[in-house]
Amino acid sequence: DQQVKQNSPSLSVQEGRISILNCDYTNSMFDYFLWYKKYPAEGPTFLISISSIKDKNEDGRFTVFLNKSAKHLSLHIVPSQPGDSAVYFCAASGLSGGSNYKLTFGKGTLLTVNP
Amino acid sequence: DVKVTQSSRYLVKRTGEKVFLECVQDMDHENMFWYRQDPGLGLRLIYFSYDVKMKEKGDIPEGYSVSREKKERFSLILESASTNQTSMYLCASGRTSYTEAFFGQGTRLTVV
Numbered sequence: 001d002q003q004v005k006q007n008s009p010s011l012s013v014q015e016g017r018i019s020i021l022n023c024d025y026t027n028s029m030f031d032y033f034l035w036y037k038k039y040p041a042e043g044p045t046f047l048i049s050i051s052s053i054k055d056k057n058e059d060g061r062f063t064v065f066l067n068k069s070a071k072h073l074s075l076h077i078v079p080s081q082p083g084d085s086a087v088y089f090c091a092a093s094g095l096s097g098g099s100n101y102k103l104t105f106g107k108g109t110l111l112t113v114n115p
Numbered sequence: 116d117v118k119v120t121q122s123s124r125y126l127v128k129r130t131g132e133k134v135f136l137e138c139v140q141d142m143d144h145e146n147m148f149w150y151r152q153d154p155g156l157g158l159r160l161i162y163f164s165y166d167v168k169m170k171e172k173g174d175i176p177e178g179y180s181v182s183r184e185k186k187e188r189f190s191l192i193l194e195s196a197s198t199n200q201t202s203m204y205l206c207a208s209g210r211t212s213y214t215e216a217f218f219g220q221g222t223r224l225t226v227v
Contacts, residue, residue, distance in 0.1 A: 006157075009155075032213060032214060034214075041124075041220075041223070042220055043119070043205050043219050043220050044205070044218045045218070046215045046217065049214070049215060093212075093213035093214070102148075102163060102173075102213060103148075103160075103212075103213065103216060104160075105150075105157045105158040105159075106157055107155060107156060107157035108157050
């Protein structure tokens, strides 16, 4: 059963516009969420994270929004640049009630930013 | 700068061979992980280790084993390689098992 879902396999945006990548989760015990970026033939690199005590976290052009009631998070990239073209993975984990939940990844969304 | 290094970028092995994938981290992290990435399936956890000589199965441990004799080194072993183990293998390390993990560059393994 897929606990972290990225329902859009791909997304294409124009340079300078906003990219919005979405992620849904089913496990209510998750309380820590991360986004990773991966170029072909390289390992994923950590982008940004958010704890469940927050609903927004910003780092430069990247903002992650968390809606706990909907079990939904999104990554906004503004403005999008061609170098942002990559696969983006959403991940979730948690430390709740003594249970240590390791990172669970979604299947990824391929973002293409067109010049 | 943090570093996770995997011993090979590309490997080609024959069916039935025993295959060793090596990973070294220089961040003094307690936790190390092995994932595989396949198209349409994302990253799936094979095994992880939370201390020297300690290991725990991930989501897809069948056909794999691991070894962690030293804190900085975590090895993935394919006991008898099969074609369905052709994949990109990614090693990672982290201060905890549930926060940011730092990944190596990956090993593209092809089993023929």
